[in-house]
Amino acid sequence: MINKTRVIEVLDDSHEKEVEAVVNNLKPEDRLEIMASSGVSFPQFIAMSGWKLSARKWLILKGEEPIAVFGVVAHDKYPETGVPWLLSTKRIKTIKSFLVRNSKKYIDEMRKTYSYLFNYVDERNIFSVKWLQWCGFKIWSPTPKGVLGLKFHLFDMGVRPNV
Numbered sequence: 377m378i379n380k381t382r383v384i385e386v387l388d389d390s391h392e393k394e395v396e397a398v399v400n401n402l403k404p405e406d407r408l409e410i411m412a413s414s415g416v417s418f419p420q421f422i423a424m425s426g427w428k429l430s431a432r433k434w435l436i437l438k439g440e441e442p443i444a445v446f447g448v449v450a451h452d453k454y455p456e457t458g459v460p461w462l463l464s465t466k467r468i469k470t471i472k473s474f475l476v477r478n479s480k481k482y483i484d485e486m487r488k489t490y491s492y493l494f495n496y497v498d499e500r501n502i503f504s505v506k507w508l509q510w511c512g513f514k515i516w517s518p519t520p521k522g523v524l525g526l527k528f529h530l531f532d533m534g535v536r537p538n539v
Contacts, residue, residue, distance in 0.1 A: 379439045381474045383482070386433050394435055394442040399423040403466040409498035415523035423463055431458070431489065434482065436471070443467050448486045448493070454537045458490030462504070469503070479511050487534065496521055505529060517533035 384391065399420050402410075410419035426449060427433060433447030444464035451457035460483070468475070486493060497504050497516040508531045509515055518527035 379441070381436065381438045381471050383478065384435045384437065386435055389436050394437065395424070395427055395445050397442045398435075398465055400425075403468065405462050405465055405498070405503065409501050409504075412498055412524045412526045413496070413522035421459070426461055426463075430461075432486065436464075436468075436474075438467065438471055441467070443471060445468065446482070446520060448490065450490075454492070456490060456537055457492045457494065458486055459488055459495050460493050461495060462507075467497050475507065475511040476510065479507070483511050483533070490534070491538050492532065492534040494536075495527040496530055499527045499529055504533045505531075 386395075402419065402423065407419050410422050411417060414422050416422055427445060427447065429449045430447030431450045433445065435442060436444040436446070442465070444462060446460070446462035448458040448460045451459060483493070493513070497508060497515075499505070505515060513531040513533045516530040516532075518529045520526065521528040
């Protein structure tokens, strides 16, 4: 089937073209979230940095079309802590049922290495907040964050390290 949706774990630079296609066509909510948290007006640099720093990373394709990239970055101070992320094009909404069926197994893969997962999500990114809740993350009340001081939810899962 030509439009089959699949996930590929990326272990090298062989899918750079597909990753760049996602990053250069981010859905507006993802673009705004990166800009609000970092202040950069070209979020592609931040997105590609996250991709390159990820300990594990995956690409979602529908047929041959890149739809999303996601992964987990190791926390620099707490080795048992991972920072998961997902960036997508607006076409992610065409694969909602695929996300529902498959997301938790990738979260479980991340948890094999990291006992605690956390990150922040812009409260305006409703699709992502709902998806994170469905995946089992605790969504905390939004607080001002980032260079623009907009409200972001902390989301987390697992045992928080003693800090």
